[in-house]
Amino acid sequence: MINEIKLGQCPETNFALLEAFALNSAMSLFKTCALESVYDSFHPALKENPSLNKMNTAISMAFHLSEAILDGVFNQPTPHYAMHYNRVNSLLDDVALKITAIIQNGGFEAMPIPASQIIDKSSQKGYLNHKIVARAAGVGFIGRNNLLVTRQFGARVRLVTVLTSAPLKLCAPVEGGCGGCYECVSACPAGAIGETAEAFELAKCVEQISKFQRLMFVAKGICGVCLRACSKKELNTKIKED
Numbered sequence: 001m002i003n004e005i006k007l008g009q010c011p012e013t014n015f016a017l018l019e020a021f022a023l024n025s026a027m028s029l030f031k032t033c034a035l036e037s038v039y040d041s042f043h044p045a046l047k048e049n050p051s052l053n054k055m056n057t058a059i060s061m062a063f064h065l066s067e068a069i070l071d072g073v074f075n076q077p078t079p080h081y082a083m084h085y086n087r088v089n090s091l092l093d094d095v096a097l098k099i100t101a102i103i104q105n106g107g108f109e110a111m112p113i114p115a116s117q118i119i120d121k122s123s124q125k126g127y128l129n130h131k132i133v134a135r136a137a138g139v140g141f142i143g144r145n146n147l148l149v150t151r152q153f154g155a156r157v158r159l160v161t162v163l164t165s166a167p168l169k170l171c172a173p174v175e176g177g178c179g180g181c182y183e184c185v186s187a188c189p190a191g192a193i194g195e196t197a198e199a200f201e202l203a204k205c206v207e208q209i210s211k212f213q214r215l216m217f218v219a220k221g222i223c224g225v226c227l228r229a230c231s232k233k234e235l236n237t238k239i240k241e242d
């Protein structure tokens with residue numbers, strides 16, 4: 001299947017081929033943006049890689065998390081969600097690798113960025129912020145919970161990015177915001193979520209996640225409470241009322 005997908009010089013055809021592959025590989029959304037529109041947000045360690053100079057496009061893919069598993073997250077993360085989180089990250093990385101193979105087979109450059117890898121412990125940052133790429137590519141907007149919020153699935157998604165030199169049609173950012181929805185504000189056990197994404201208090205969130213990590217039998221620092229709050233149902237209901 002991978003070897004049968006032939007990329008060429010047409011941005012629209014390449015986009016259609018990669019999007020079809022991604023959606024057939026269980027991805028829920030496939031979008032692109034110009035790399036220069038998100039370059040400034042990259043970690044210096046990524047900017048040091050000379051291959052970056054060859055890239056012109058960022059691909060953003062989202063996986064729609066299990067609604068049923070998130071519905072079981074009430075005031076704290078569950079082992080079920082923790083396992084799901086890890087498996088989804090693996091799937092995102094697998095699909096990003098396959099997309100990389102298709103692009104490279106076509107004679108272009110591709111650089112997958114892992115879905116969940118911290119390279120800078122003090123700032124908790126990775127090579128790039130998948131949310132920033134996803135917002136520029138039109139996957140969604142940044143919500144009050146400081147997460148990427150999609151029209152289709154609320155914040156119940158996880159993201160991965162592939163940087164590439166392949167000619168690809170570019171997508172436009174989506175307009176939108178939380179409107180009259182405040183579901184995650186009241187749900188957050190740390191009081192970290194404010195009126196706007198800019199008012200989000202990261203330190204409170206990180207402290208709460210550390211507490212969960214100590215108290216619960218989840219190995220990775222996760223929470224999930226504001227993901228549970230940000231479902232498509234809440235988004236549709238509250239924003240339409242606004």
Ligand code: SF4
Pocket residue numbers: 145187188189190191192193204205206208209223224225226227
């Ligand atoms: S991840 Fe948890 S602690 Fe952090 S903002 Fe969301 S609900 Fe609050």
Ligand code: SF4
Pocket residue numbers: 143144145146149154155177178181182183184185229230231234235
């Ligand atoms: S739950 Fe509501 S307020 Fe919070 S991020 Fe989602 S849409 Fe925005």
